[in-house]
Amino acid sequence: MLGGMTTNADEPATRPRRRTPAGAAVLREDVTEAIRAAVFEELAAVGYARMSIEGIARRAGVGKTAVYRRWRSKLHLVLDVVSAVAVGGLPVPDTGSLEQDLRLLYEVTARALRHPLASQILPDLQAEAARSPEIAEAVQQALRDGQAGVASGIVAAAERRGEIRPGADRDLALDLISGPLYWRSVVIRAPGLPKDHLETLSRATAQALRAL
Incomplete structure (x- = not known):
């Protein structure tokens, strides 16, 4: 002082x-x-x-x-940033309809995954994760935590409305909700989405969740 x-x-x-x-x-x-x-x-x-x-x-x-x-290291810095974006960048929609909740989520997610920085960073982190178990575990946890909060919110709202049965498997619901778009955009890096793809995906995912 x-x-x-x-x-x-x-x-x-x-x-x-x-x-x-x-x-x-x-x-x-x-x-x-x-x-x-x-x-x-x-x-x-x-x-x-x-x-x-x-x-x-x-x-x-x-x-x-x-x-x-x-941050005490490069890894902790990157994971903190990735986690913050994963958790804070996605809303928990509540439109009154399971299918519309999914459609809104997919629209926001698709825009985020198309961002030039995201399209470069995510594949690079995936490649690093393949070489480092520590990075793999941390990246998966960061991304899963962010997506799980949103998916759980959508499922919980659908349960309250009676659109899906109570006690649906939340882990499976997360896989159904988050997997297809991430696979297409990040893993195989398909060039763009076909017209009406998000609408079709929302409808198909809602049907799958109702079957849980």
Whole structure:
């Protein structure tokens, strides 16, 4: 503390600051967001294997210490970003209809998977996962947690409306809901979706869920 001022973990010590608890490091949210954005750009540019904390920091316009204050390794940084996108990027729709809930989810997911950065990053992480059990487990967990929350919300709403029977297998429901579009867009990387594909997929998935 200098002259009644506290220092910020990401700002010069000479700037006046509001008093914070002793020993507390104030992490600026704009710096955190800049680092997260840099992770996506760096992954798309060089891939996970060649990506470095130095490169991320340089792209974000911060020092390496700003990155290490938030994440202890490259892997934890990437998984945190992937998990945040998986969980926060998808809504839990409740349109009043199982089929329409699925259609809305698929529209949002399809747009996300078509994003240039996503189309480069996801296959690269899948390739790294094939070489590293640690990355494989962590990536699968991050993606599954995000999708599971959305799928469970859709199934729970459908159960309340009486569209599917109570106690349906949630793991199987997640596979039915998330598998087909991810397979087509990420695994085999089909060039685009046929007209009315999402509508047909929504209808077929709803029928499968009703049969659980």
